[in-house]
Amino acid sequence: MSEKYISTESYKGVRDFYPEEAAIQQYIFSIWSKTAESFGFSRYDASILEPADLYKAKGAENEEMVNEQTYTFTDRGDREVTLRPEMTPTVARMVAAKQRELALPLRWYSIPNLFRYERPQKGRLREHWQLNCDIFGSNDITSDIETIALAHQTLINFGATSDKFIIIINDRALMQRMYTAIGLNQTQIDSLTHLNDKKKKISAEDYKNQLDIITNDQTISEEVILLLEKSDEQTDVVIGLESLGITNVIFDKSLARGFNYYTGTIFEAFATDEDGQPIGRSLFGGGRYDNLTQLFSSEAVSGIGFGMGDVALKDFIIENNLLPEEVKNTGSYIAVLPTDEEHNLTGQFVASQLRSSKTSVSTDISKRKLGKKISNANENGTKYIIVIGETEAETNNYTLKNLTNGEEVTDDIETLKSLLLG
Amino acid sequence: MSEKYISTESYKGVRDFYPEEAAIQQYIFSIWSKTAESFGFSRYDASILEPADLYKAKGAENEEMVNEQTYTFTDRGDREVTLRPEMTPTVARMVAAKQRELALPLRWYSIPNLFRYERPQKGRLREHWQLNCDIFGSNDITSDIETIALAHQTLINFGATSDKFIIIINDRALMQRMYTAIGLNQTQIDSLTHLNDKKKKISAEDYKNQLDIITNDQTISEEVILLLEKSDEQTDVVIGLESLGITNVIFDKSLARGFNYYTGTIFEAFATDEDGQPIGRSLFGGGRYDNLTQLFSSEAVSGIGFGMGDVALKDFIIENNLLPEEVKNTGSYIAVLPTDEEHNLTGQFVASQLRSSKTSVSTDISKRKLGKKISNANENGTKYIIVIGETEAETNNYTLKNLTNGEEVTDDIETLKSLLLG
Numbered sequence: 077m078s079e080k081y082i083s084t085e086s087y088k089g090v091r092d093f094y095p096e097e098a099a100i101q102q103y104i105f106s107i108w109s110k111t112a113e114s115f116g117f118s119r120y121d122a123s124i125l126e127p128a129d130l131y132k133a134k135g136a137e138n139e140e141m142v143n144e145q146t147y148t149f150t151d152r153g154d155r156e157v158t159l160r161p162e163m164t165p166t167v168a169r170m171v172a173a174k175q176r177e178l179a180l181p182l183r184w185y186s187i188p189n190l191f192r193y194e195r196p197q198k199g200r201l202r203e204h205w206q207l208n209c210d211i212f213g214s215n216d217i218t219s220d221i222e223t224i225a226l227a228h229q230t231l232i233n234f235g236a237t238s239d240k241f242i243i244i245i246n247d248r249a250l251m252q253r254m255y256t257a258i259g260l261n262q263t264q265i266d267s268l269t270h271l272n273d274k275k276k277k278i279s280a281e282d283y284k285n286q287l288d289i290i291t292n293d294q295t296i297s298e299e300v301i302l303l304l305e306k307s308d309e310q311t312d313v314v315i316g317l318e319s320l321g322i323t324n325v326i327f328d329k330s331l332a333r334g335f336n337y338y339t340g341t342i343f344e345a346f347a348t349d350e351d352g353q354p355i356g357r358s359l360f361g362g363g364r365y366d367n368l369t370q371l372f373s374s375e376a377v378s379g380i381g382f383g384m385g386d387v388a389l390k391d392f393i394i395e396n397n398l399l400p401e402e403v404k405n406t407g408s409y410i411a412v413l414p415t416d417e418e419h420n421l422t423g424q425f426v427a428s429q430l431r432s433s434k435t436s437v438s439t440d441i442s443k444r445k446l447g448k449k450i451s452n453a454n455e456n457g458t459k460y461i462i463v464i465g466e467t468e469a470e471t472n473n474y475t476l477k478n479l480t481n482g483e484e485v486t487d488d489i490e491t492l493k494s495l496l497l498g
Numbered sequence: 499m500s501e502k503y504i505s506t507e508s509y510k511g512v513r514d515f516y517p518e519e520a521a522i523q524q525y526i527f528s529i530w531s532k533t534a535e536s537f538g539f540s541r542y543d544a545s546i547l548e549p550a551d552l553y554k555a556k557g558a559e560n561e562e563m564v565n566e567q568t569y570t571f572t573d574r575g576d577r578e579v580t581l582r583p584e585m586t587p588t589v590a591r592m593v594a595a596k597q598r599e600l601a602l603p604l605r606w607y608s609i610p611n612l613f614r615y616e617r618p619q620k621g622r623l624r625e626h627w628q629l630n631c632d633i634f635g636s637n638d639i640t641s642d643i644e645t646i647a648l649a650h651q652t653l654i655n656f657g658a659t660s661d662k663f664i665i666i667i668n669d670r671a672l673m674q675r676m677y678t679a680i681g682l683n684q685t686q687i688d689s690l691t692h693l694n695d696k697k698k699k700i701s702a703e704d705y706k707n708q709l710d711i712i713t714n715d716q717t718i719s720e721e722v723i724l725l726l727e728k729s730d731e732q733t734d735v736v737i738g739l740e741s742l743g744i745t746n747v748i749f750d751k752s753l754a755r756g757f758n759y760y761t762g763t764i765f766e767a768f769a770t771d772e773d774g775q776p777i778g779r780s781l782f783g784g785g786r787y788d789n790l791t792q793l794f795s796s797e798a799v800s801g802i803g804f805g806m807g808d809v810a811l812k813d814f815i816i817e818n819n820l821l822p823e824e825v826k827n828t829g830s831y832i833a834v835l836p837t838d839e840e841h842n843l844t845g846q847f848v849a850s851q852l853r854s855s856k857t858s859v860s861t862d863i864s865k866r867k868l869g870k871k872i873s874n875a876n877e878n879g880t881k882y883i884i885v886i887g888e889t890e891a892e893t894n895n896y897t898l899k900n901l902t903n904g905e906e907v908t909d910d911i912e913t914l915k916s917l918l919l920g
Contacts, residue, residue: 081793081794081795082551082591082793082794083549083551083794084591084592084594084595084794084795085549085595086544086545086548086549086591087545087547087548087549087577087579088575088577090544090545090547091544091545092542092543092544092592092595093542093543093544094542094592094596095540095541095542095606098540098541098542098543099540099541101543102541110855113830113858114853114854114855114857114858114859115849115853115858115859115860116829116830116833116858116859116860116861118517118520118521118828119517119520119521119524120514120515120516120517120520121514121515121520121523122508122512122513122514122515123508123509123512123513123514123611123625124546124611124625125509125512125613125624125625126508126509127505127507127508127509129504129505130504147571147573149569149571151569151615152615153510155509155510157509169504169506169508170506170514170516172506173506173507173514174516179874180864181863181864183860184517189545189546191547193573193574202547203545203546203547213864214863214864216839216842216863218842218843218845218846218861218863219863221843221846222846222861222863225846225850229850229853316843316846319843319847320846320847320850321850371504372504372505372506373503373506406540407538408535408538411538417638420638420640421640421643421738421741423640424640424643424644424647424738424742425741425742427537428647428651428742428743431536431537431651432536433532433536435536436535436536436537436538437536437537437538438537438538438605439538439640439644441603441636441638441640441641441644442602442603442635442636452601
């Protein structure tokens with residue numbers, strides 16, 4: 077048997093989106109694009125296939141990622157190809173390619189699917205989708221503020237209230253100055269940044285031990301710990317966000333963010349528990365990267381941006397009961413129900429006459445009995461039904477029935493159409 | 499130099515979508531999804547990664563396609579993975595996996611990107627997008643008619659008129675009966691179908707020579723040629739489409755379609771030249787495949803569907819001048835223009851107050867002079883501007899200027915907001 081039939085399973089670690097799941101996915105994408113566009117961001121896109129070289133130049137850490145965590149293969153023309161694991165290198169490449177033609181600053185967004193070769197686990201798949209928003213060509217602090225305000229507004233537009241999530245902010249440049257003042261060299265700072273990135277996942281004791289290895293000096297270690305505990309500074313970004321009414325923000329010097337390329341403001345948002353403490357996987361994260369286009373040419377274009385993944389976001393939406401009822405409806409606006417097969421073509425005709433940009437009309441051409449067709453329409457959220465039987469086919473008069481209140485109107489198609497379109 | 503910098507080129511044969519191109523792409527996707535949904539089709543989706551086995555079972559012809567025309571590689575878990583070259587096997591897999599739970603018939607659509615490993619040439623890329631629509635679980639002829647009507651309506655919704663394209667229809671089952679009646683065996687019929695698929699690309703002489711090789715009998719060859727010339731039959735599908743007002747349809751027995759899995763109605767559409775003759779690459783194509791889910795289980799679910807690619811469609815839209823002006827606008831609804839950097843944050847505040855689901859508001863935080871900011875807004879199709887200078891920041895009164903007619907209103911934010919939202 078197993079030889080005879082092909083498996084119906086999808087590839088390991090990726091998702092099939094049946095209509096109910098696809099409706100949620102499309103709802104997420106639509107709020108993402110509407111919010112980004114309401115801030116004047118323009119959509120861009122690119123292929124998931126990128127030359128593998130694009131991910132190799134960012135230093136040893138990324139070398140490891142390219143080799144062990146990405147899908148990279150050699151094509152028949154001997155080119156090394158990678159399925160993009162993140163969008164920032166792609167957009168930096170695109171900006172660098174046309175930086176003399178493009179009118180800076182740019183506000184760009186995209187909704188790419190991204191691939192990571194890793195063991196599938198809850199909330200961590202081999203393929204996921206992400207909203208990516210970036211402002212290029214401005215190092216004005218209001219672009220940092222705007223970027224975080226956009227990420228904030230995106231969650232608000234899903235129906236979240238500010239008490240349900242918190243945005244944590246830090247500044248790489250500030251940390252660089254502070255760590256240097258304590259006496260750390262660049263290698264130590266890089267190692268410490270990586271250690272801080274996993275701080276929440278390890279015990280305080282483990283943290284201290286690893287910190288000691290990095291500093292090789294108990295006194296400096298204690299200075300670092302003291303420095304990270306004092307997070308009462310109010311930065312201009314935090315103050316700016318407050319002036320826009322965004323107050324679910326804290327400044328936290330232990331925030332690190334994984335990527336090496338950040339140079340200034342970095343931020344990350346989490347859902348909060350009842351005590352307002354961050355929980356779970358990050359809802360969005362990003363930062364300023366002022367040198368990334370220098371991988372491609374001598375001219376630097378400042379960038380700041382963020383990514384918001386679909387998996388943690390969907391969990392957040394479901395857990396907070398934010399999914400609108402309409403997203404769960406699978407029915408069309410009008411269902412035309414022929415009483416039997418000989419009226420199917422008349423049904424198609426009636427449906428074709430009533431369709432418009434505002435009215436979706438389906439024809440139930442199944443072999444089910446009429447009663448079953450009507451109860452199906454009731455269940456899937458259909459607004460109106462039109463039954464087509466002998467009488468209707470002969471008289472060309474049809475009865476439009478509102479399933480919500482039971483009201484009926486019988487008339488010819490033209491009249492029903494003008495009634496529906498108001 | 500070439501060692502120092504990474505190339506900004508995309509991978510060979512795929513496209514970068516800068517905002518102007520992405521806007522056209524999104525316009526195409528939106529007409530696709532709106533039209534499919536107006537027919538009551540539900541969206542589904544899946545990963546581009548599929549087990550390679552999915553494409554191997556369809557016979558020797560497809561074996562060649564899998565080996566030479568797809569991106570297939572082995573992952574680190576020793577799984578053979580393919581980047582999907584078409585969507586039909588994926589959707590058949592998904593339907594087969596849940597065929598006992600799903601209420602048939604299903605109307606499903608998707609907008610997948612598809613990958614083919616081939617030499618890039620005009621209109622033929624390594625990655626393209628396609629609208630895929632299918633009805634599963636009905637072998638009623640009205641589902642054939644509805645599917646073709648949906649494909650037809652999609653082009654109409656792009657602004658095409660019926661004289662600009664033609665739909666060619668044939669029936670695999672009918673051809674099977676006719677070829678058998680002439681005396682051809684199944685191997686000969688399969689070879690003839692493949693020969694017909696490339697008929698338009700070769701000379702009549704070449705065609706005749708290859709036909710003779712297949713039939714090995716001059717008399718039979720002539721019968722085949724006579725059979726294919728007589729295309730005056732009116733099938734029920736053509737008659738049904740006429741009853742829906744769709745008349746740019748011809749029945750042509752030489753239409754073959756590449757895929758082996760078709761079992762009944764097949765169709766393909768082309769743009770037409772001034773004489774109404776089909777030209778160029780096909781705009782959409784599809785057919786009935788009643789046995790495809792039997793690859794996965796003993797139960798067959800009837801299917802009929804079509805695919806419409808973005809590349810030929812975009813050419814068709816551009817050549818017929820059908821692209822709406824709005825798609826070319828890159829500006830937001832309102833542009834807030836600070837006179838200099840110190841007013842940028844006030845600009846962000848004003849923008850955040852005026853934003854809604856209907857009003858996109860951007861803030862020009864560039865270092866350009868005000869005059870340049872205004873002329874940029876004029877050029878990119880911005881509807882309104884608000885200049886923020888010393889006076890505005892102090893009085894909290896702002897002037898909303900309509901760039902189309904030059905009208906101005908000066909008032910506080912709340913008043914301007916209610917004015918904008920009607």
